[in-house]
Amino acid sequence: MSDRRHPRRPAGPDPAGPAAAGVHLAHVSVEAGDTRILDDVSLDLDARRVAVIGVNGSGKSTLLRVLDGLVRPVSGTVRVHGIDPAAAPRALRRRVGFVFTDPDMQIIMPTVHEDLAFSLRGTGLSRVQIAERVDGWLADHGLAHRRDAPAHSLSGGQKQLLAIGAVLIRRPDLVLADEPTTMLDLPNARRVTRLLVEEHPGQIVIATHDLDLAARCDLAVRFAAGRVVDIGAPARLIADYRAEWR
Numbered sequence: 001m002s003d004r005r006h007p008r009r010p011a012g013p014d015p016a017g018p019a020a021a022g023v024h025l026a027h028v029s030v031e032a033g034d035t036r037i038l039d040d041v042s043l044d045l046d047a048r049r050v051a052v053i054g055v056n057g058s059g060k061s062t063l064l065r066v067l068d069g070l071v072r073p074v075s076g077t078v079r080v081h082g083i084d085p086a087a088a089p090r091a092l093r094r095r096v097g098f099v100f101t102d103p104d105m106q107i108i109m110p111t112v113h114e115d116l117a118f119s120l121r122g123t124g125l126s127r128v129q130i131a132e133r134v135d136g137w138l139a140d141h142g143l144a145h146r147r148d149a150p151a152h153s154l155s156g157g158q159k160q161l162l163a164i165g166a167v168l169i170r171r172p173d174l175v176l177a178d179e180p181t182t183m184l185d186l187p188n189a190r191r192v193t194r195l196l197v198e199e200h201p202g203q204i205v206i207a208t209h210d211l212d213l214a215a216r217c218d219l220a221v222r223f224a225a226g227r228v229v230d231i232g233a234p235a236r237l238i239a240d241y242r243a244e245w246r
């Protein structure tokens with residue numbers, strides 16, 4: 001398994017052509033040494049909001065990392081909005097954003113507004129347009145008063161808001177989020193949930209143990225031991241999952 005860190009870098013020209021919708025995997029397997037951690041996974045995800053659930057170690061994060069090109073499968077095909085992530089990382093960066101559990105993995109610029117503005121470099125927006133979009137986003141999300149603050153002085157909830165903002169402000173076609181509410185208290189988890197499921201107009205695939213967040217999605221996929229074991233309405237999958245671990 002190759003495992004590359006995920007730099008947030010400005011986008012370059014897009015060689016992939018027009019966007020094709022959805023996330024499609026056919027017979028995808030991932031191995032780490034002798035261990036198979038995704039096993040013959042086939043999925044067609046066209047729903048707008050997709051929750052990926054399952055116990056620790058079932059393969060949820062690995063799935064997201066495959067979709068983001070951070071992990072290369074040993075077999076199978078992957079298409080993310082028409083792009084093969086392993087083959088066309090620059091094209092992928094234009095269309096796909098990744099939200100980590102820990103916002104400190106993502107915040108890279110010294111101040112709040114610089115971190116948001118950095119995300120918009122390479123998008124073709126002028127300096128003035130970038131400043132307007134950043135200030136608009138900060139005002140809409142209650143962070144205008146922290147505009148010039150050191151990003152790492154924010155509270156945990158504010159940091160996650162900033163990290164998600166830095167992804168959403170680019171208006172990607174797809175957001176991949178790996179347990180985005182795990183480190184948050186209830187009010188902040190709800191704020192982040194609203195941001196991801198209500199504000200983002202594009203597709204989102206969220207790996208999560210937060211079943212309230214999963215319930216807000218349009219489709220759920222359940223993993224166990226690296227395989228897809230169920231797919232369907234979140235309410236049904238969550239009820240089955242809860243019943244199993246009662």
Ligand SMILES: Nc1ncnc2c1ncn2[C@@H]1O[C@H](COP(=O)(O)OP(=O)(O)OP(=O)(O)O)[C@@H](O)[C@H]1O
Nearest residue numbers: 001003032037054055056057058059060061062063
């Ligand atoms: N780089 C790696 N090397 C070896 N094993 C790995 C590697 N990455 C993941 N694994 C293993 O693959 C399995 C799936 O891991 P993954 O992180 O995808 O699960 P997960 O469902 O996201 O778990 P969690 O809910 O705990 O985050 C685990 O057993 C994990 O230990």
